[in-house]
Amino acid sequence: MAFTLTQLNALEAALASGQTSVSYDGKRVDYRSVGELVQARNIVRAELIASGQLGAAPLSNRGPGALTIFSRD
Template identity: 45%
Template sequence: MSFTQKHLEAIERAIARGEKTVRYSDRTVEYRTVDELLRAREEIRSSLISAAGPRSRVVRLSHGGKGI
């Protein structure tokens, strides 16, 4: 299944409210335990991170003072 940011937000709302039922647009999923809900959140996070692909970092250094 392809996850979206909305899936992650729905899971996090359920965790914050102490609920084990998560509603996605046309589906409702009831998790048996909070631990199962937390594992689902991590799976969604991992999926979103891997779908984003590698990220490059650009570090720019500048010197605004007088030269030595």
């Protein structure tokens, strides 16, 4: 199934507000738990990253990293 950024935004907004129902494009989906909502968000996010519609998140929240290499020449 092809997911959209609108669906991802709706899922993330529901998570941020603590709700378990999501509405987008005139549709409504009720999830049984926050865990199920998180799982749905992760699936949608992974599909959007795989399709190139969304960039992958960094592995760290510490900002850009740099690698420094020292040698004893």
